[in-house]
Amino acid sequence: MAGQEPENRAKQDREKAGQSAAIRGLLVYAKPHKRQFVGVVGCTIIAIAADLLQPYIVKIAIDDHLMNGSKEFSPLLLLGGLYLLLSLLSLLFSYIQNQLIQIAGQGIVMQLRKDLFRHLSRLSPSFYDRMSSGGLVTHISGDTETVSQFFTQVCLSLVRDGMTLAFILFFMFQLDPVLAGYSLLLLPAIALIAALFRGYMRKTYQLSRSRLSRLIAFTAENLSGMNLVQAFHQEREQVKQFEDRNSSYYEANLREIRTNVLFNRSFDLLGNLSVAFVTWIGGRAVYGEGLEFGVLYAFITYIRQFFQPINSITQQWNTLQAASVSADRIWRLFKTNSELADKGVTTIGQDGDPRRAVGAVRFNDVVFGYTPEEPVLQGISLDIEPGQRIGIVGTTGAGKSSLISLLCRFYDTQRGSVTIDGVDVRQIPLVQLRRAVGLVQQEPYLFSGSIIDNVRLFDSSISPEQVREACRFVGADALVGRLPDGYETLLSEKGSGLSAGERQLISFARIVVFRPSILILDEATANLDSSTEQMVQQALNSVSVGRTTFVIAHRISTVMDADRIIVLRSGRIAESGSHSELMRRGGYYARLYAHSQGEQEEQPAG
Numbered sequence: 001m002a003g004q005e006p007e008n009r010a011k012q013d014r015e016k017a018g019q020s021a022a023i024r025g026l027l028v029y030a031k032p033h034k035r036q037f038v039g040v041v042g043c044t045i046i047a048i049a050a051d052l053l054q055p056y057i058v059k060i061a062i063d064d065h066l067m068n069g070s071k072e073f074s075p076l077l078l079l080g081g082l083y084l085l086l087s088l089l090s091l092l093f094s095y096i097q098n099q100l101i102q103i104a105g106q107g108i109v110m111q112l113r114k115d116l117f118r119h120l121s122r123l124s125p126s127f128y129d130r131m132s133s134g135g136l137v138t139h140i141s142g143d144t145e146t147v148s149q150f151f152t153q154v155c156l157s158l159v160r161d162g163m164t165l166a167f168i169l170f171f172m173f174q175l176d177p178v179l180a181g182y183s184l185l186l187l188p189a190i191a192l193i194a195a196l197f198r199g200y201m202r203k204t205y206q207l208s209r210s211r212l213s214r215l216i217a218f219t220a221e222n223l224s225g226m227n228l229v230q231a232f233h234q235e236r237e238q239v240k241q242f243e244d245r246n247s248s249y250y251e252a253n254l255r256e257i258r259t260n261v262l263f264n265r266s267f268d269l270l271g272n273l274s275v276a277f278v279t280w281i282g283g284r285a286v287y288g289e290g291l292e293f294g295v296l297y298a299f300i301t302y303i304r305q306f307f308q309p310i311n312s313i314t315q316q317w318n319t320l321q322a323a324s325v326s327a328d329r330i331w332r333l334f335k336t337n338s339e340l341a342d343k344g345v346t347t348i349g350q351d352g353d354p355r356r357a358v359g360a361v362r363f364n365d366v367v368f369g370y371t372p373e374e375p376v377l378q379g380i381s382l383d384i385e386p387g388q389r390i391g392i393v394g395t396t397g398a399g400k401s402s403l404i405s406l407l408c409r410f411y412d413t414q415r416g417s418v419t420i421d422g423v424d425v426r427q428i429p430l431v432q433l434r435r436a437v438g439l440v441q442q443e444p445y446l447f448s449g450s451i452i453d454n455v456r457l458f459d460s461s462i463s464p465e466q467v468r469e470a471c472r473f474v475g476a477d478a479l480v481g482r483l484p485d486g487y488e489t490l491l492s493e494k495g496s497g498l499s500a501g502e503r504q505l506i507s508f509a510r511i512v513v514f515r516p517s518i519l520i521l522d523e524a525t526a527n528l529d530s531s532t533e534q535m536v537q538q539a540l541n542s543v544s545v546g547r548t549t550f551v552i553a554h555r556i557s558t559v560m561d562a563d564r565i566i567v568l569r570s571g572r573i574a575e576s577g578s579h580s581e582l583m584r585r586g587g588y589y590a591r592l593y594a595h596s597q598g599e600q601e602e603q604p605a606g
């Protein structure tokens with residue numbers, strides 16, 4: 001146990017160093033808003049001075065005009081006018097100060113969210129294999145919001161409350177140094193209360209934040225998988241889990257509020273005690289004519305105001321802590337590099353247009369696993385000529401999708417290489433590679449947007465007419481015709497409102513529009529009924545003419561007419577050849593085929 005102490009301390013030191021580096025990193029974002037921050041400081045000085053001069057004006061009115069028996073009304077009117085003017089000035093400059101800090105703070109966080117999202121969109125699929133989407137939602141929404149509070153609350157409080165304190169002390173010493181000296185006796189009591197509460201407030205604050213993050217993450221993940229939750233009748237279990245998280249957040253929140261209220265009331269109590277103290281000491285001095293009554297009035301007003309900024313600065317401690325933790329988490333995300341270094345500089349295709357690549361694909365002794373210890377593909381070598389139609393078959397988990405993931409470079413090989421037209425995919429810039437290779441998956445992703453934008457993927461260089469033509473080509477125009485606003489119909493997230501097969505047709509139209517030189521269909525027609533499949537198949541046959549095409553299918557009938565069929569078994573190529581060759585051989589493929597035809601009861605082991 002004793003050995004853990006220094007270890008924990010070293011860990012805490014590392015965390016602290018990371019957090020301050022993160023805060024420093026955030027300050028880079030603040031740089032473009034320098035002028036707004038200078039404006040905030042200027043406005044704060046004017047607003048505070050106008051605020052704190054008000055008791056001074058009353059003091060002049062009392063001591064110089066009311067108490068000396070003067071019956072003149074006009075100086076009082078003038079002082080009253082001045083008081084009003086100061087109030088208006090304070091109001092106006094507080095407003096401008098608030099506007100400026102919000103513009104700066106929100107601007108910083110808007111930029112931060114933008115950069116973070118852009119960064120996340122470049123991270124490789126392996127990153128998303130590890131991270132929960134709910135956790136990422138919390139980072140983008142919750143953490144950036146906390147960072148925004150750093151600028152709009154912590155920075156503002158430090159400037160405003162720090163200056164207020166300095167001004168109050170200045171006025172107090174200006175009015176009566178002895179009474180001001182007595183007031184300083186309060187400082188140890190203030191420090192004691194702050195120290196007593198600080199640790200506890202931090203703990204309760206962090207507890208409620210972390211429980212809120214858990215709640216948000218759980219909600220986000222459940223909403224995206226709600227159809228599965230319902231399909232498996234998990235509603236009651238999920239509601240129970242939600243309730244647990246919800247009530248533990250409720251308790252943590254109440255505890256945090258209770259601590260804050262206790263802290264605030266302690267300060268109020270101290271404030272009232274100090275007013276009583278000053279009234280007693282000052283009152284005696286006024287009776288003994290050692291102090292003017294106006295000075296006492298102004299003093300009491302200042303001492304009342306003295307606690308508010310201290311209270312506010314102490315409260316910001318929590319926000320500062322939370323902001324540094326959030327900044328650290330955001331920074332760590334920024335520092336996560338894509339495992340796929342996009343350093344390739346070799347272009348492919350005629351005139352540098354990857355869509356006009358020849359389409360020769362080679363797998364050279366490829367070994368790959370999602371974790372290094374568990375290889376999923378073992379020593380795959382393939383040589384595919386341009387324009388060939390390749391079928392890939394194999395039982396569930398044999399490695400079919402993994403094989404084409406390497407061609408798309410969603411992952412990098414552990415050994416060996418994949419080349420297109422003789423160029424290693426790692427040497428091809430990712431943007432070129434993604435244009436060269438078109439992928440249609442079983443569950444195509446549709447974006448929130450119109451049909452037109454979903455087909456042309458928001459690329460406005462592709463005209464709506466080209467989109468319509470592509471839809472006609474794959475037979476999607478009848479479907480679009482049935483939608484309320486035709487091609488302008490807005491699809492909601494994940495394309496809900498369309499059946500799986502209809503979503504598939506839209507993704508086929510994409511391929512027709514973008515015409516990649518290599519086409520991959522991963523169980524792409526599995527969701528279509530047989531008549532639609534036939535129609536799409538015809539369309540695909542025309543699209544795939546002259547293009548290297550990979551077709552992954554469970555239904556062997558889908559790949560029977562391929563130039564060559566690759567049969568995968570446990571991450572290795574078991575057989576390859578045309579349908580008739582493989583059937584003649586009477587091996588694993590022939591058994592798979594027989595099984596798919598329902599001639600064999602047992603599925604071959606794979």
Ligand SMILES: Nc1ncnc2c1ncn2[C@@H]1O[C@H](COP(=O)(O)OP(=O)(O)OP(=O)(O)O)[C@@H](O)[C@H]1O
Nearest residue numbers: 129370371376394395396397398399400401402403
């Ligand atoms: N993202 C991933 N992270 C970790 N392991 C994975 C991942 N994707 C697939 N695997 C594993 O890799 C192996 C091969 O999976 P792959 O999806 O390539 O098989 P498949 O032949 O396409 O199967 P199916 O016919 O079911 O689509 C399986 O054991 C699978 O569990």
